[in-house]
Amino acid sequence: AQKVTQAQTEISVVEKEDVTLDCVYETRDTTYYLFWYKQPPSGELVFLIRRNSFDEQNEISGRYSWNFQKSTSSFNFTITASQVVDSAVYFCALSDPYSGAGSYQLTFGKGTKLSVIP
Amino acid sequence: EPEVTQTPSHQVTQMGQEVILRCVPISNHLYFYWYRQILGQKVEFLVSFYNNEISEKSEIFDDQFSVERPDGSNFTLKIRSTKLEDSAMYFCASSFRTGDYGYTFGSGTRLTVV
Numbered sequence: 001a002q003k004v005t006q007a008q009t010e011i012s013v014v015e016k017e018d019v020t021l022d023c024v025y026e027t028r029d030t031t032y033y034l035f036w037y038k039q040p041p042s043g044e045l046v047f048l049i050r051r052n053s054f055d056e057q058n059e060i061s062g063r064y065s066w067n068f069q070k071s072t073s074s075f076n077f078t079i080t081a082s083q084v085v086d087s088a089v090y091f092c093a094l095s096d097p098y099s100g101a102g103s104y105q106l107t108f109g110k111g112t113k114l115s116v117i118p
Numbered sequence: 119e120p121e122v123t124q125t126p127s128h129q130v131t132q133m134g135q136e137v138i139l140r141c142v143p144i145s146n147h148l149y150f151y152w153y154r155q156i157l158g159q160k161v162e163f164l165v166s167f168y169n170n171e172i173s174e175k176s177e178i179f180d181d182q183f184s185v186e187r188p189d190g191s192n193f194t195l196k197i198r199s200t201k202l203e204d205s206a207m208y209f210c211a212s213s214f215r216t217g218d219y220g221y222t223f224g225s226g227t228r229l230t231v232v
Contacts, residue, residue: 037223043207044225045161091161105151105163105174106221 002027004094006109013082014117021077021112023092029053032096034068034075035106039089048090051075082116089113120144124210124224131200131231139195139227141210150193151211151221152185154178161209167193200231 003026013019025034036048049059051068059066063080079086093106123142131137143150152164165175167185182198193212197204207228211221 042225043228045209045223047222093161105166105176106153106161107163108161110160 002032002094002096002107004092004107004109006090006092006112008112009110010113010115012115012117015084016081018078018080019082019114021079021090021092021114023075023077023109025073025075025092025094027073027094027096029096032094033104035093035095036066036075036077037091037093037108039091039111041088045091048077079114082114084116084118087114087116120222122210122212122222122224124208124227126227127225128228129230131229133202133231134199137197137200137229139197139208139210139229141193141195141212141224142191143193143210143212144214144222145191147212147214147222149173149213149215150185150187151213152195153209153211153223155207155209155226156203157206164195164208197229200229202231205229205231 005024007022011019032053034051038046038048049066056068056070065078067076075092089111091111092109095104095106122144125140129137148168150167153161154164155161162178163176165179165185166173170187184196186194193210207226209226210224213221
């Protein structure tokens with residue numbers, strides 16, 4: 001069965017520090033998709049990135065970067081020079097065909113609450 | 119940018135009452151979903167809907183839940199007889215296709231059952 005583990009429940013950093021949020025996943029399929037979502041205090045889910053299992057290139061978007069390593073089943077997320085506005089809960093999620101009848105439902109991790117202190 | 123719209127943003131209801139949560143997916147999307155997040159917990163899949171029928175549902179989605187696309191634009195989640203444990207944030211999502219395309223989530227409806 002598919003599973004997403006975010007071992008860090010809460011992280012606090014001082015503004016401008018770098019922070020890495022860990023995500024480890026389990027799936028029996030070779031084709032799957034990984035996502036990161038941000039949930040600010042207002043509650044909505046904000047899409048950050050989508051990555052398919054065949055693309056192991058790391059990605060950088062501004063202060064955000066993602067490190068995908070199939071060998072360790074990890075998809076870690078790094079925020080460089082953190083800002084107070086980065087304070088939120090961050091969810092890693094997995095979508096694969098074995099999660100159901102082809103609709104690729106998302107399986108979420110429990111989330112990591114990031115607090116950036118000014 | 120197109121968005122998924124959910125109404126109401128917050129609903130309070132008495133235990134045992136029926137509630138309908140409403141969603142307007144992105145107009146050219148074909149797949150529709152409901153997810154639930156109990157306060158402080160992870161987001162959980164409830165149901166997916168395609169071609170006017172449920173394509174998949176979780177064990178959470180029991181007989182008290184139903185979904186409908188009544189008019190080609192709205193997508194609703196009905197809870198027939200609410201229980202205290204139904205209190206949660208409910209997210210609607212839609213996608214153009216499955217798998218790699220990704221989802222667009224609505225901003226959620228916070229349901230409080232008292």
